[in-house]
Amino acid sequence: QNSISWEVQRFDGWYNNLMEHRWGSKGSRLQRLVPASYADGVYQPLGEPHLPNPRALSNTAMRGPAGLASLQNRTVLGVFFGYHVLSDLVSVEKSGCPAEFLNIHIPPGDPVFDRDQSGDVVLPFQRSRWDPETGQSPSNPRDLVSAAGGGVGLAGPEAAAERIPSRRTHDSRGPSPLPDPPGRPTPGSNIAMYEWLPSFLRKMPPEYAGYRPFLDPSISPEFLAASEQFFSTMVPPGVYMRNASCHFQGVINRNSSVSRALRVCNSYWSREHPNLQRAEDVDALLLGMASQIAEREDHVVVEDVRDFWPGPLKFSRTDHLASCLLRGRDLGLPSYTKARATLGLPPVTRWQDINPALSRSDGTVLEATAALYNQDLSRLELLPGGLLESHGDPGPLFSTIILDQFVRLRDGDRYWFENSKNGLFSEREIAEIRNTSLRDVLVAVTKVDSGALQPSVFFWHAGDPCPQPGQLSTEGLPACAPPIMRDYFEGSGFGFGVTIGTLCCFPLVSLLSAWIVAQLRRRNLKRLQGQDRQSIMCEKLMGGIKAMEWQGRKEPCRPVLVHLQPGQIHMVDGRLSVLRTVQLRPPQQVNLILSSNHGRRALLLKIPKEYDLVLLFDLEEERQVMVESLRGALKESGLNFQEWELREQELMRAAVTREQRSHLLETFFRHLFSQVLDIDQADAGALPLDSSQKVQEALTCELSRAEFAESLGLKPQDMFVQSMFSLADKDGNGYLSFREFLDILVVFMKGSPEEKSRLMFRMYDFDGNGLISKDEFIRMLRSFIEISNNCLTKTQLAEVVESMFRESGFQDKQELTWEDFHFMLRDHDSELRFTQLCVKGVEVPEVIKDLCRRASYISQEKLCPSPRVSARRPRKDADIEVELTPRRLQYPNDTDPPQEIRRRFGKKVTSFQPLLFTEAHREKFQRSRRHQTVQQFKRFVENYRRHIGCLAVFYAIAGGLFLERAYYYAFAAHHKGITDTTRVGIILSRGTAASISFMFSYILLTMCRNLITFLRETFLNRYVPFDAAVDFHRLIASTAIVLTVLHSAGHVVNVYLFSISPLSVLSCLFPGLFHDNGSEFPQQYYWWFFQTVPGLTGVMLLLILAIMYIFASRHFRRCSFRGFWLTHHLYILLYVLLIIHGSFALIQLPRFHIFFLVPALIYVGDKLVSLSRKKVEISVVKAELLPSGVTHLEFQRPQGFEYKSGQWVRIACLALGTTEYHPFTLTSAPHEETLSLHIRAVGPWTTRLREIYSPPTDDSCAKYPKLYLDGPFGEGHQEWHKFEVSVLVGGGIGVTPFASILKDLVFKSSVSCQVFCKKIYFIWVTRTQRQFEWLADIIREVEENDRQDLVSVHIYITQLAEKFDLRTTMLYICERHFQKVLNRSLFTGLRSVTHFGRPPFEAFFNSLQKVHPQVRKIGVFSCGPPGMTKNVEKACQLINRQDRTHFSHHYENF
Amino acid sequence: RLFWMLRVVTSLFIGAVILAVNFSSEWSVGQVSTNTSYKAFSSQWISANVGLQIGLGGVNITLTGTPVQQLNETIDYNEEFTWRLGENYAEEYANALEKGLPDPVLYLAEKFTPHSPCGLHGQYRLAGHYTSAMLWVAFLCWLLANVMLSMPVLVYGGHMLLATGLFQLLGLLFFSTATSLTPPCPLRLGAATLHTHRGPAYWITLTTGLLCVLLGLAMVVAHRMQPH
């Protein structure tokens, strides 16, 4: 059963020795014969100033002509056989890791390597692999590691012998690429030991005396260096080829010239040499080598080896001898004299004694060498010394070293063929092997006649067959190919640049796509709005002619219905509201222009003094219908009209669009005002002569009523407009001319109160009888408050009028003369004085504004000390006191009567703004600037200390991670060697990678909404600002992107450096990826970017991030939230890619998942919580459409739904897709049974929501689509109850949280819950109070329940743009009266105070400080449009600068 | 009740399989009985069963004498060599040499060293690495699926189950591409050659993967047809 009766030897040399299994194995240490000599005693090689430059040494000691024959007639076959023997025994060529270089600096002007005399040529030389356990301390200096095991013994030469006859062995080995365990040794060992070695050393090794188990067969570094060196002197410049019949054949070179022999230097590595195609060629080569005499054994080495030895790929040629010298220094070889002494050779004391024969024949070599070594023989290295010794034979030093090594290899080898104990061979077989010579082998494998080979193939003596034609010298041989420098990066520069450029373009591409998305969305939204208009129109189509109105080149067309009525043309939209009315009055000249091309669909009606009407029809017939009826209508109203045709484009060009018209009007107004001022100054009314035609045109144009109304910001139907218009329109033609307008403006701008009130009087004296009846008075008031007609009944109005009459003592009058009227307004004399007509769209000229401002700053009495005003003073104060009375209770400490009347200043006075004694306290507050800044900073820190703390912790961790990695790669990772290749790149990229891992992981925590909502109720809220989660999210994201860019930049540097590093270096850095087989180029940049896992995923990550970040920018989020939402969910892909990114463990073990795991689990848990409740269907109980696009939804409260006022929920509507959730603040209070939301239609989702929940015709609530609800989520506003005094500022739809809070507060106080809160100011900023009437209802409810006067509500109506406009003035007057009488606002019907204009936050806060002097901290909560919250923020900052009450501001925009 | 039991058992089975398979070394297995040299310093041969089990994180090599007692020794070895990230296979192999493990074990282990010309190391290591990662993901999906199945969101549970299955199958794909891409490397032990083929872990992952996919699909389809 067992076919083999001997023990099989391992290939790697293990288990050769019974005791020391490792001895001689592959990868074990070299065994020194002589102690190492390193510069630092440990591992630094000796180098230049101490020892000469290796190339200089090689030039000095080893240069010489080729063509001298071996003194012993050694053949070339022996030389090359020896090479093979040795290369199997000793290969340390494997370079060490990390890569260390001992480069050969070529002396300037070297004839081979530095032909252009640059003087900076460096041939790379890399140090070899060493045993990491050595080289740390002086007693154990660095030892190299052998790549081939000496323990294999001379079985290695086995392979060498086998390799020669390549043909045969190939068949016998079979196709397997893997060498299997060797079988029995064959004659190779014998030939090497007993035939080749004696021929080489001319010394017979001692007789074999059996296996010596205690002998270490390991290779010594001395042997390693010496053997190779010695061969090189014998290498010829070329090799002959001959056939069996002694014919020396010519050799065809690459350039197809024919030469005598194969040139050595051009044949390294060339496997496809034209002369070596067939197996016979190899035979010819072997025979040629057997006949050829080697070079002389002296110090001279041929140029093929010395100058043209194949180098690394980067530098195609190197100096073999210089490399060997360096290898010797790398190995830490001892000096020549020391080695001789240690090996027991007689000492050499003089340079000449090294080689007496040489010094006799050519003493200059020795002298020159001595000069290089500073005449110091003790410095002479082993290699040059040994080489200089040789003369005909290796010198004694080399011989000793080599013989010693071979004997040890033989005697320490358990498997040596002569060792009969290993059971490999019988005595007979041993004898047979001993008798086999290389000649026998050659004869056997090459099929040549034995007569064609001499008996001893390692020598060629005279008389042997086939003498060589002559000793080969370099003459007649082709020249060696010169060295080539290869730049690994050559040709990659452009591609590399393009790649980087492309990476940089990712954001641009993303930007472009975001822009396209935004455009598409805008168009969709428009279409959506257009559609519903059209659909409604289709339903309600009645009368009129359908057409599209063209509104200008850039504007969209809108669908209209045209109603022709005698005297006017109405255009209505789908909802039947009038869009435009065109008046047709007889004297007008109208032009009707029809288009003549493009299907003849357009119609242009040119009406003087108005912008033109351009209508587009679907069909020509439809237009025809329109034209017919137009003609009829025009005739009917007796207008002249002309008709003609134009091409459509010209028609459109001819049309005066609305925009053009408004430009015209702008000029008109501008001139108007300048006129008024001119009048002011010069008191002259002449029109200026303006050359500009445009101005002329503008000045001759006339205002229609609609335009007039619009310029006042009112509706044309308003009574105020109507009366005003008819008053101004003196000629009664239905238009205001420049002159007419000017006249009336002059009164407003410049007139005295009397004039103004007379104007008013005339306006409302409808019947023109010079008296205003009560009825007319009521109509007047009504006209003022038309905008708020909701809350005043007729009787209330009558009541007001009564009271006003009574107040002035006219209770029994039915009609008022102008004097009476004026008297009634006397209180408000000053308001009237500054009343102007405020014209919308036109800047009030600065001068006028200045005037107002000045007037208001310096109290007006000073400006115009009218006795009348001062006379009225007491009354006025009384007036204010009345106003204040209801508020008094709350301000017990506020007893001072108002000292100065500053109420005209700025906005209307808030009633609780009792005093402004700025003068008295000025010094106290206004300290130095620096103090203020410090104070502001202190306040800032105080306000944001939690934020600052958290940020500091977060960034400290991130920075720490960065530093840890940076430190590691900069200082601690030297063993990896990567730092030497790319220092900055690796530090940057790995450091940032660590920080990025942390940031991208923990960014998830900021989005754990449920967790945050939960935690904010706990003590943690004192340390962590949970409100700022989203801001924090953004901050982290923006820091992370910066780091990511740095990371990528670092890797760009790395990739560049990697792609120019030789493979030997790369194989150290990435042992798993590269093997340094010496014949390959390093990978190019694109391989790193696109064919490695981190590279490709990195590029993808960059793309994803570009998309995510662009779409997440504020602008695009506003444009297309859906786009943001969808792209933002790429974060899942981002994490997947990030995990894959590091998974390849290219540089270090992946770490991202360690960072990621915890936050990811928390996040998923959080999402699961949301998921568990957000898929529960909730039915809507009630839906209401409120004005200004607000939808009110009331729905069931899910079980166990607990929330705080001010919190928000996310809802999805089943009818609108179950995945799209939108956040809305709850407007119901926690104690209520149901939940309610108020949703304003701003975008597609909310608009459609509004449509869906329009009240059904039959009211069954079951018909409403159901909702999904997720929440509640916390919000900064819910913290209102933590402050004694809070100010809530709501603007627009931002009042929703406060609705809930107010209700909650009042409920709590009414059920006499203990509330910390003492006072709440609610400031409601709205454009018109009509916008959010529903809130008024809530406020009313609050006011009714608010027994303890906890809430004080202030409403600011901003639409009435300028406080000095006439209408506002009148309203103000009435409002005051109304409040006095009914204790509620005329506008809103609320008890709260209504103001006009924008809230003066700073003044407001200032007065709060005085009202609540004992309160240290006041909470300000604002919610609404960013502009408003910003104002609040600014005001808070300003106030906080002072050293008083602290205002802490929380805001939210949506 | 029975249905509930069934559900729990299936779910536990799936989870257990995913976990077990991840640590199993039976992804590729091979077994040969042969006569082979046994140890250093001895020319004696033994007859033994040599087994090779390739897992995701390493190989397991077994050597069992037939009979177990030969040469007065008990020949029953089971050695593991791992190549997980962070572990150094070459070092383990060097330690094995130091330890002096039996020849066949060393021989097989050597074939998987990084520098072996067989090139098995890189392939199997990468494949194992990514397959293992996929299985971990599948395991997380399974956890999520369980959580979701116990919540009122059954469809999502279905989706997760589907994902579990898909990740297992993806893992299998990784493993098989890598193993089928490696050039054949004959493992000769004595006269016999060791051939490997897919092992039980592979097949059981395939079945559970398919099971998950089917269950998941069924749930999703059921939801489509009948949303409530």
Ligand SMILES: Cc1cc2nc3c(=O)[nH]c(=O)nc-3n(C[C@H](O)[C@H](O)[C@H](O)COP(=O)(O)OP(=O)(O)OC[C@H]3O[C@@H](n4cnc5c(N)ncnc54)[C@H](O)[C@@H]3O)c2cc1C
């Ligand atoms: C905490 C919070 C509370 C809110 N409370 C109310 C409220 O009580 N009443 C109310 O009418 N509105 C409220 N909003 C605003 C409301 O969410 C958006 O108006 C609504 O989502 C718009 O959706 P859309 O598709 O119709 O409009 P789009 O045109 O798509 O968006 C308009 C703007 O709304 C924002 N937005 C859109 N969708 C979302 C979303 N899913 N999540 C967050 N922001 C989005 C975007 O910034 C976008 O610029 C609140 C927003 C937030 C963040």
Ligand code: HEM
């Ligand atoms: C400048 C960059 C970024 C900005 C401005 C930004 C902004 C936002 C905003 C405003 C939200 C809240 C959306 C909402 O619920 O209303 C959000 C959610 C989120 N963001 Fe970002 N983000 C950015 C970058 C990132 C990055 C880089 C990641 C992850 C790697 C990320 C992950 C998330 C996650 C997970 C959510 C939660 C999504 C959800 O609730 O479903 N964000 N982001």
Ligand code: HEM
């Ligand atoms: C051109 C682009 C990029 C290249 C070439 C690149 C390259 C690399 C490389 C080579 C590594 C080391 C991986 C290893 O050791 O195995 C790495 C790690 C890392 N990279 Fe990149 N990267 C790029 C872009 C990015 C981007 C855009 C991000 C961020 C989103 C990123 C985040 C990371 C992280 C977090 C790590 C650490 C991984 C870990 O430890 O698990 N990289 N990158």
